[in-house]
Amino acid sequence: MKNRVAELRSSKNLSQEELAQAVGISRQSVIAIEKGRFNPSLPLGLRLGKFFEVSVEDIFELDD
C-alpha cells in the first residue's frame, strides 16, 4: 500500500516526532508508515486523515 504521509507532513512543516505526538503513536511508527513498511490500523488511518484534513483515500492507495 502506498501513502502520502511524508508528503502531507512536509507540506505542514512538521517533524516526524510532531506528527507522532499529534496522532498518538511513536516516531518509529511514523517512519515505518512513511516508508510503506507498516500499514496503520483503520482508526489510525482515520486519525491521520482528520489531522491532515483529507480523506483516508487521499492518503492511502492500494498498489496496482
Add this chain to the structure above:
Amino acid sequence: MKSSSLALKYLAVIAVALALIAVLAAWSAAVQDGPWNAVPRVLMVCVVIFTGPAVMVAKKQNAMMVRSDSAEGIEREVALRASSAVFYDALVLITAFGASFLIFGDYAHPAFMTIVLLVTLIVMYFIRHAIILKKLAQ
C-alpha cells in the same frame, strides 16, 4: 536520544540498588551478631525484590513518553512478529535440547538444561525484536 535516556534510567535504578545493597552489606558486617543483624539482610532482600518492578516502572514511563505503548503503533506489530518467530524457534530448540539431553543426560542436570533453554529463548526474542524493528522502522 530517548533510548539513551531509557538506558540511563535503567542504569540509575540499578546503581541506586547496588549502592543500597553495599550500604546494607556494610551495616550487616558492622552489626554482626547484634540484635539488629537480621534487619540489613531483610532490607537487602527487599532491595533485590523491588529493583525488578522499579526497572519495569522506568520502562513503562518511557513507553508512555515515546507513545510506544500505543495499541496502533509499530511496537505491537513488532512484538507480535517476534513472538511468532520465537514460537517456531522454541519448537526447534526444545527438540534439539531434548535430543542433546538424551545424549548428554549423564553430564547435564535437567534443571540446568531448562534454564539454558529459557535464557536462550529470551535472548532470541530480544534479537528477533531488534532485527524486526530495524527492518521496519529504520
